Amino acid sequence: MTTITKEWLQQTIAEFENTRDDIPFGLSDDDAKILIVLKRALVSLDAEPVRYLNKFSGTCVTLEQQSNAADDVAVYMPLYAAPPVPVQVDIEMLASALKNAPLAPSDNQGRPRAPVVPPAIEPDYKVIKSILPTANPDEYACCIAADMWNACRAAMLKGKGE
Structure with missing residues (x-):
């Protein structure tokens, strides 16, 4: 079994960072992930237990409550606080959400969306009455409303x- 020491981690991290700085495009994805793991491992070596779990009773105690908890490994197991996970935006998830959004230029299969085109209207009294804010439009108002609608269309x- 290999023991990973603090000194080895520091040296390996320094080598990865030097390599990253020397290469114009930085580290590969795998090497960048290895560097992250090495840094987390280095931080975890310095971590102090926040509580000690009694293996038999299931109770958690601090060193103030049970001063011999750190030394009595047969009874107490050290518990460490988990470091906060860095927030990383999932680019693929965002791209998928954008594709599926109704305002996206294409559907989720990559096909362009069909434009929504309002139909042309005739100066029909019932149609125009449903559009105009006035309760009783006359024939002239219906013609103007139809012309405006069709001009906008x-x-x-x-x-x-098109």
């Missing part, structure tokens, strides 16, 4: 290149 289609 034409401008939208022209802007899309």
